[in-house]
Amino acid sequence: MGALRIHFTAEDFARIRFAPRPVPLQELHAALTTAVTPAGGPLFAAWRGRVLRSLPAAADPLADLAPAGRPPSFLDVLGDTLADGFDRIRATAPGTLRSELERVYGAAPAPRWIRDLHADDGAAWRTLRHAQRAAYETVLAPVWPVVQDLHREEFTRYALAAAEHGTAAALTGLAPGSRLREGVWEWPGAAPARDVRLDGRGLLLLPTFHHPAGPLLHDAPHRPAVLTYPAGPGLPPVAGHPAAPAEALAAVLGRTRLDALRLLAEPRTTSGLARALGVSNATASSQAAALRTAGLAATTRTGRSVTHRRTALGALLAGGGPP
Known part of the structure; x- marks a missing residue:
């Protein structure tokens, strides 16, 4: 390993x-990488299907930049906005641009627009900018x-x-x-x-x-x-994702345990969870243990501090929103 x-x-x-x-282009590239790989297991399957079905044709050139899942390093830039990030990509030194595209493609034939990008052609740069904008508006802008x-x-x-x-x-x-x-x-x-x-x-x-x-x-x-x-709850954020009806969940989990699950959208110590629930530390610890046993929460220890947070499965059950 x-x-x-x-x-x-x-x-x-x-x-x-x-x-x-957060950095828009870095988050976009992470999302697109996840969309085309099996990472995340079954909890990501529905999200992956939605993303791949909804990507417009204008975003297709981005796949040409990673024919074997190895994108060129000049895409890894920081920038507070999409425009700032693209400007940093556009400022890539011509030598770096050429060497990275050659690394990605090797001896394999490249699409016409990639060959134009290799030559630092302005129209090819506009194709890349348009593709990134189209993918961002579809995948990230809503969330x-x-x-x-x-x-x-x-x-x-x-x-x-x-x-x-x-x-x-x-x-x-x-x-x-x-x-x-x-x-x-x-x-x-x-x-x-x-x-x-x-x-x-x-x-x-x-x-x-x-x-x-x-x-x-x-x-x-x-x-x-x-x-x-x-980071985060372990599932891609989804705009407007509805939570399961509170009464139905409460009937299965119990009201206190459901409240604990929703509160654990943020990391909380046992005492912090107890204060938020209005119960004793022992009761809060018991509720966290029950959620952990069911795979709905995870507990980490740092020194003397114990912190609980809900898992991806717990977020899926609770709908991913705050209490």
Whole structure:
């Protein structure tokens, strides 16, 4: 089994940053990658089918950029808006543009517009911009407010963990099963196996809510590495997704347990869950344990702190919304 190993220096720990807001193009590329791979299992099947059926023909050129699932690295840019992100892609050095397209296609024949892009043709760049806009409007625009809310929650969770428990605990909390020791953050199960040495460049942490299958690391020379990692409830956000009728769920789970499930849309300690429910810590712990046994919630421990959060299955049952 592979592992991602990120090697930090003392200077790198001082240069860890958390993206203050979601990045439209990075989130779009994560969503499109998930749409064309089996990542996420059966919980993603309905979403994947909707996305693939709804993508307009104008977005088809994006598939040409990743004929073997290996998109060119110049697509990995940061930018607060779609236009800003595209401008950064458009600023790719011609040598990098050509070498990356040649890496992606090798000796295989490329479509005409890709050959034009390789030649830095203006019409080919407009084709790419139009395709990204069409895909964004279909896949992300309807749920972008939800993505922004989820990002704020993840930002706050990381900041509180770092303030209360330190950087090491905050980092390993992003990746269950990961560990940080002797300056190396190891994330088991990542494929392919990879060692990345930051050497003082620092690391930018960027959550994604559309890619459930492990970390995506962009490691450009002379720039901070960007780690895009799966976060959120484990299911792609869906605009206007209806929750199951409250009374029907309450009849199955019980009112207190249903309230607990909905409250766990956000991570909560046992005492925090107890306060929100208006019950004792023992009762809150019992409710969380019952949800965990049913696969509706997960519990993580950081030092002495125990935190509960609902799983993808729990979010699906509750409808993915707040209480």
